[in-house]
Every structure is written in structure tokens, then in C-alpha cells.
Amino acid sequence: MKKEYAVVGLGRFGGxxxxxxxxxxxxxxxLDMDEDKVNEYRDIAAHAVIADSTDESVLKELGLSNFDHVIVAIGDNILSSILTTVILKELGIKTITVKAQNDYHEKILRKIGADHVVHPERDMGKRIAHNIISNNILDYIELSDDHSVVEVKAGDKMSGQTLVDLDIRAEYGCNIVAIKRDKDIIVSPMATEEIQERDVLIVIGADKDISRFEKNLVVEQG
Known part of the structure; x- marks a missing residue:
């Protein structure tokens, strides 16, 4: 059966x-309390409803308890975000993802049972900062406070060498989990795989190890 989703709050993130x-x-x-925003999504969502998500009776009437996943994307009203999450937990929603405004907000959300907490502005800021710092980093995804996944362009030092030659895991503590080559993706590449000039490497590891790997092997040659 197709999963059903609800999005509460139709700002930029929720929208x-x-x-x-x-x-x-x-x-x-x-769902949103703003009529204009709801009207904007009438032709996009299966159902678009003007509703106060802090009113438990309204959420029950809308059948929210039958949804597989609810995303709480309420903008600046932290209290509404928290109250909505509490009600959704009481309704027995399987999975609840909530947008957090700050670390304090996140702590509360986790204590009241949010399954996933996201910081879209902070996380996007980190990704952009990493892209600015290095022309070689194409994308950056934070896995935890200390671990990330990055997409990097293979540097000149790596071109023509195999993964066993480079021995990245032993030297830097990182793992190349995939290689993007033109339109192809090589998942779990063999140790004998030779790196080519235009390859994009998907690297996972601790931030400090990825940083060392990038500085030593991925830096552009002047």
C-alpha cells in the first residue's frame, strides 16, 4: 500500500x-493556518486544509492517526511546534519528523518523542560552507556531530591509481563507498578499481579524517 504523509506548516521548508x-x-x-498558503497547495497536495495543528480534536477529525509519517515544518512558533508534536505522539503516529529552530528546541523535541529532528537552515549552511572552502567538495551531508558523507572530485594525485594503491582506509580512516563516473555509479568499488580523472568519489568517515584525506589527496594542483 502507498504510504500517506502529512505536512504541517507550508513555509519554504514544508512547502x-x-x-x-x-x-x-x-x-x-x-495543513497550515494561513489560507493563502493552503490555497497555493490545493493543486499540489492530495488534500490541503486550513487547520490549527495544536487542536487535538481537529487532527483527530482529519484522521491524522492513520498517517504513516507526519512532518512538522512549523516556522517560527516553537510552542506550536512542540504542542503539535506532543499531540501527534499521543495519536500514535508511526514516524514524526520535526523542523527545529535551535539546539534547545531540538532537545525538547527529542524528549517528547520526535523520531527525526532536522535543522534545514543550519545543515544547508554547513553544506554551503564546505562547498565554498573547497572547489573539490561537491556535496556534504552530516551523519552525526563527527561523521559525514562527502562527494569529492578526484584530484590529480589520485588519477591513474587503484584503490589498493592509495590504501585510503589504512592511511586516512575513510572509506570510498561509491564512484560516480559520467552517468554510471560504481557501488562498493573493488580494490583494483582505477581512479579516473573526472571521477566523483563518495567518501564516508570522521570529519577529521575526511579533512586530512582531502588536504593530502584531493587538493587541486596549481
Whole structure:
């Protein structure tokens, strides 16, 4: 059966999630207290409703307890975000993802049972900062406070060498989990795989190890 999703809060973050879920063919219920925002998503979401998500009776009436995943994307009103999350937990929602405004907000959300907490502005800021610092880093995804996944362009030092030659795991403590080569993706590449000039490497590891790997092997040659 197709999963059902609800998005509470149709600002930039919630709206973009709503659009992407719709593109993927998912059933989406969009909620917001702002009539104009709800009207904007009437042709995008399966259902778009003007509703106060802090009113438990309203959420029950909308059948939220039957949804597989609810995304709470409320903007600046931290209290509404917290109250909505509490009600959703009481309704027995399987998975709740909540947008946090700050670390304090995140601590509260985790204590009251949010399954996933995201900081879209902070996380995007980190990704952009990493892209600015190095022309070789194409993307950056934080896995935890200390570990990340990065996409990097193979540097000149790596071109023509195999993974066994480079011995990246032993030298730097990182793992190359995939290689993007033109339109192909090589998942779990063999140790004998030779790095080519335009390859993009998907690297996972501790931030300090990735940084060392990048400085020594991925830096552009002047």
C-alpha cells in the first residue's frame, strides 16, 4: 500500500517537502493556518486544509492517526511546534519528523518523542560552507556531530591509481563507498578499481579524517 504523509506548516521548508513528495507520487495532506498558503497547495497536495495543528480534536477529525509519517515544518512558533508534536505522539503516529529552530528546541523535541529532528537552515549552511572552502567538495551531508558523507572530485594525485594503491582506509580512516563516473555509479568499488580523472568519489568517515584525506589527496594542483 502507498504510504500517506502529512505536512504541517507550508513555509519554504514544508512547502518544498510537499512538492517533492507529490513529485514522487505520494499521497500528501497539507495543513497550515494561513489560507493563502493552503490555497497555493490545493493543486499540489492530495488534500490541503486550513487547520490549527495544536487542536487535538481537529487532527483527530482529519484522521491524522492513520498517517504513516507526519512532518512538522512549523516556522517560527516553537510552542506550536512542540504542542503539535506532543499531540501527534499521543495519536500514535508511526514516524514524526520535526523542523527545529535551535539546539534547545531540538532537545525538547527529542524528549517528547520526535523520531527525526532536522535543522534545514543550519545543515544547508554547513553544506554551503564546505562547498565554498573547497572547489573539490561537491556535496556534504552530516551523519552525526563527527561523521559525514562527502562527494569529492578526484584530484590529480589520485588519477591513474587503484584503490589498493592509495590504501585510503589504512592511511586516512575513510572509506570510498561509491564512484560516480559520467552517468554510471560504481557501488562498493573493488580494490583494483582505477581512479579516473573526472571521477566523483563518495567518501564516508570522521570529519577529521575526511579533512586530512582531502588536504593530502584531493587538493587541486596549481
Amino acid at each position: 518544498s517537502i510537499c512538492r517533492e513528495l507529490n513529485k514522487e507520487g505520494m499521497e500528501v495532506l497539507a
